[in-house]
Amino acid sequence: MSTEVRVPTLGESVTEATVATWFKKPGDSVAADEMLCELETDKVTVEVPAPTAGVLGEIVAEEGATVGVDALLAVIAEAGSAGSEQPEPRKGKPAEAAAGKAAKEAPAKGGDTIEVMVPTLGESVTEATVSTWFKKPGDAVEADEMLCELETDKVSVEVPAPASGTLGEILAAEGSTVEAGGKLALMTTGEGAAKPAKAEAASAPAETARSAGKDVEDAPSAKKLMAEKGLSPDQVQGSGRDGRIMKEDVQKAIAATSSPAPQASAPAQTPRAPVPAEDAAREERVKMTRLRQTIARRLKEAQNNAAMLTTYNEVDMGAVMDLRKEYKDLFEKKHGVKLGFMSFFVKACCHALFEVPEVNAEIDGTEVVYKNYVNMGVAVGTPSGLVVPVVRNAHELGFAAIEKQIAEMGLRARDGKLSMAEMQGGSFTISNGGVYGSLMSSPILNPPQSGILGMHKIQERPMVVGGQIVARPMMYLALSYDHRIVDGKGAVTFLVRVKEALEDPRRLLMDL
Structure with missing residues (x-):
């Protein structure tokens, strides 16, 4: 049979x-x-x-x-x-x-074998990359204990153990691509829980010997390239987790031996000018994460698809800084969260967006979709790249609720714990480059949104106030917008309204 x-x-x-x-x-x-x-x-x-x-x-x-x-x-x-x-x-x-x-x-021989499956990855996400295995074959695991972490285009997803037992064969090694509902590993529960490690060792004795005691296999693409170039694993220094050999490691080994073949081994890469052997040996190739690839693709799509234009203004942050200084202790004592600048900008933008609704709209085919709500995206830098969690119905929230949501989502973004739902549905975005010291920049749209506000560093500059030159804490504001929807008048009006609200925060309280 x-x-x-x-x-x-x-x-x-x-x-x-x-x-x-x-x-x-x-x-x-x-x-x-x-x-x-x-x-x-x-x-x-x-x-x-x-x-x-x-x-x-x-x-x-x-x-x-x-x-x-x-x-x-x-x-x-x-x-x-x-x-x-x-x-x-x-x-x-x-x-x-x-x-x-x-x-x-x-x-x-005793116990049940169960499958560890790829969970639902979120709307419009069909595949993920296995980033890290926290357990190895033969390890005992408890129900709901984290087995591995998957990386999608947008977020990281942790996969818990469906039951207590022993992790058996890992079907999707680190670096492999899996689809929603696919198999990740096998587990054994009950009396046979201690068997899988031996079974795996028996099923692949040659591979165990070849990997010289490693817990994970080398990347398939790396094994293929080593076979093509006649290299053994002992000749390549692995940079992956637990010494796993990646394709980039093989390419570096080839370059170090002055082989002319590296260009042929990666036909998909953009051709580079010839690099001297001594420089090639000092270079490091690291594969882009799925998140970084998606960021690159979406930013380029925004430039290609939208008629993007940026207009600038500047705002005197003195009034906001004085108000914050006066009430920050009382605010934190009552609400349990610090009063930051971001809540002022969110509220100011909400007021301005209702006055200039086209900045809060998007193009859908031949139609313009105007939104009678504000789902405010707040860009957050993480070690993996830029993510944009969304504060939903921000126009209905007070300062405390906004600060709490931003603080919570920012923390979970840096830990890679954001869910897909928390990064979908934004209608406008605020990006704060000032936290990194940026004085001025032109932010790129977060499609399909038609507007993004760039905040920058607060810096004292000489300004004329009442006929006198005085030092004032100034910030440059930049609004990038889709000129297909937003005319110059609307963009300038939006920035002026944000400026007015920030320079006189009482306008926010009176909805002016």
């Missing part, structure tokens, strides 16, 4: 892929869910697991072949039932077949 290995679903709008690497060859013993090959599409890399334990038979689609969804890749000859003493003979590989049989039988 044989089982067919077919091309899995490749993702929305993706209909074909290229067979990049086969990790097994005909005659090799394989365990259930062990990775057989790697497919490359124009968007992601997809690993194909073995649907059952057995012996790999005929490979129908060789490396380099183009295959469609559900196309036949290979055939696996099953090794027999769990109680069978002798596996089906296949190309004289008795030791490997026995190892595959042991891997298949081990989880069945």
Whole structure:
């Protein structure tokens, strides 16, 4: 009896892929869910697991072949039932077949085997990258204990253990791409909870020896490149977690040996001018995170799709600073949160947006969608990149509620704990470059929004007040807007209204 290995679903709008690497060859013993090959599409890399334990038979689609969804890749000859003493003979590989049989039988000796699945990733998000495994095969885990962390285009998602037991085989290694609902790992519960680590070791003795005691496998793309260039893992210094070898590490090793092949090994990269060998050895290549790739793509899309223009003004922050100084202690004592500048800007922008509604609108095809509410996005810098949590219905909130939400979401943004829902639905964005010392900048729109306000550093400058030159705490304001919706008059009016509200905060209280 044989089982067919077919091309899995490749993702929305993706209909074909290229067979990049086969990790097994005909005659090799394989365990259930062990990775057989790697497919490359124009968007992601997809690993194909073995649907059952057995012996790999005929490979129908060789490396380099183009295959469609559900196309036949290979055939696996099953090794027999769990109680069978002798596996089906296949190309004289008795030791490997026995190892595959042991891997298949081990989880069945008491306890249940359960699957750890990729959770729902959020609206419009269909795939993620496995960022970090907190546990390794054989580790005992408690129910709801964090097993791994996934990184999507927008947020990081932690995956908890569905039950108490022992982590068995990891099906999606760090760096691999998984789809919503896909399998991440196997767990064993009950009496058989201590077996998975042994089973995994039995199912891949050659790989364990090859990885020289590492807890994780090298990246598939790195293994492929090492095979192409005739390098062994001992010749490459891994920079990944626990010494995992990444593709970039192989490229650095090639450059260090003055091989002319690095350009050919990464055809997708933008061609670079020739780099002297001594400089190449001192360079470091680090793959962009999914979040950073998405930031880059969305910012470029904003420049390409919107008629973006920026107008500037300046505001005297003296009145806000005096008011804040006078009431900050009382405010914090009553509300349990510090009174910052951001709540003043949020309130000022809300007032201005209702007066100039086109700045709070967006284009949908041939229609303009005007919003009778303000969902205020507040840009937050994190170690992973810029994220924009949203304060919903900010126009209905008071200073304390705004400060509390901003403080809470800012903290969770830096910890990577924001949910997808908390970063969706924004209608306008405020970005504060002043916290980093920026004196002036032109912020880029956060599509599909039509406006973003850039705050900057407060700096004392000489100003003429009542005919006298005095030092005043001034801040430059920048409004970038989509000129397809917002005319220059509307943009300037918006900034003037924000300036007026900040220079006389009493206007906010009287809705002026």
